[in-house]
Amino acid sequence: MTSKQRVVVVCPGRGTYNKPELGYLGRYHSDKTALLETIDAYRRDQGQPSVVELDSAERYSMATHTAGEHASALIYACAAGDFADIDRDQYEIVAVTGNSMGWYIALATAGALSPASGIDVINTMGSMMKDGVIGGQLIYPVCNADWHLDSQHLRTLQQAMREVNADAAHQVYVSIRLGGYWVIAGNDSGLKALEKVLPRIDDTYPMRLHNHAAFHSPLLAEVSEKGRAALPASGFNPPQIPMVDGRGHIWQPHATDTQALWDYTLGHQVVETYDFTRAIAVSIKEFAPDKLIVLGPGATLGGAIAQTLIQHRWWELGQKSDFIARQKTDPVVLAMGIPEQRALATGKPAD
Structure with missing residues (x-):
């Protein structure tokens, strides 16, 4: 029996659902009825359009699809669906991390937030500036x-x-x-x-x-305060999978103080620098994965991940051309927003 490959899963942030991604949910996740209904029932209660409605729009609208109150939920739905599609017979998920808003998605995919709490946190924080973007x-x-x-x-x-x-x-x-x-x-x-x-x-x-907006800066101090007031610490649980945050700190399943996790998520994570480079460096060095799988939509994080791998000469990657060559023969970064790489992550043929 072939042993499973160890993978670190990387969750995407804002700016990953663009015109080419319109219809992503319909293409890949129409079968995720429980996930989509949890998200859309919540959004209906908020008087917001459903993610299914947004995803199935006839045309992509920059004003609508990139607005925080819509983009956050859309990206979460796509990423959570992708996480469910990873082939568990082929891969063992040893850790989860994310970029910026991807930290909220990491909390949900790792089990630190329930499906209901996940959309509550993501939609609440994504909607904070619907009346005006700060910075x-x-x-x-x-x-x-x-x-x-x-x-x-x-x-x-x-x-x-x-x-x-x-x-x-x-x-x-x-x-x-x-x-x-x-x-x-x-x-x-x-x-x-x-x-x-x-x-x-x-x-x-x-x-x-x-x-x-001016994410991860002191300009969002008011957003942090509003988030703390709106989202109780009781909604946070110890993760089922280790998580690496935007400082490179590891939150372990059996050693997580949920009050501290809540405090970081709605405090430091909102108003201080998010060091995605360090998160990836810690992930590869502490968990020694065989590959990294980047959840969709989109595939914009591949370059930043590759640049970090090159900084540390991981897998003997010394420069951009090394990474490109490796991806053609034995890819170490699988972006689920790219059909050919998605097939490798899911074990299903590419569309």
Whole structure:
């Protein structure tokens, strides 16, 4: 009998349900009736459109599908459905982690939140700014074309942030460390000033992230307070699978203080930097997986994960071309949003 491969599952964050993903639930998860009904019954009670309705829309709407109160639930439904589809005869899930909003999804997939509590947390936090987004985010590379960390890019970004923050009217913060990129959160004046100071790279960066708030920064202190008031600690349970958070801290099934888990999730995780790079580094070093499986929708985290693997020369990956070559012959990162890689994760033929 062939032994199972060990896998770390990575949960996606905001910005992963885009125009190509329209219909994702219908394509892959129409059979997940209990999951979808739990989510949509909750949303009906909130007076919100169902995720099935949003997913089956005739056209993708940037204004509708990227709004936090809709995007969060949509992405959760897609990711939770994908998690259920992982072939358990082939893979042993040894840990779960996630990027940004993906931490909430990690809590749900690992069993730290029940299905009902999962949609409550995700929908509540995703809907916090439906009446107005607080601040924004932009992304900037700190790596070169080979996906090695570029110390000059990093120094330039850090110096630019210091210059911008010297003006009391401006606020910019490191929001997410995302492999070879940093996501910067800030108020509008701060981000505009930063965009003027930073050198353009590849005629693309710095790039604003549409409909994204100043996540993982002190600007969301009020959101943190509202989240604590709306979501009781009693909804949190010890996980059934180890979880790696945005500090690289591991929450173990038999050693989790649920009050501390609630406090981190609605406190530090909301207002401090989310270090996805460290989460991946800890995941590979502490759990020694054979592969990483990235839940859909989309497949945008593959690059950030690969850049982190290269930083640590994991699986003898030394540069971008090594990762691309490895993915063609013996893939170590399976993104379920890519049909061919989905087939490897689920054990079912690609569409």
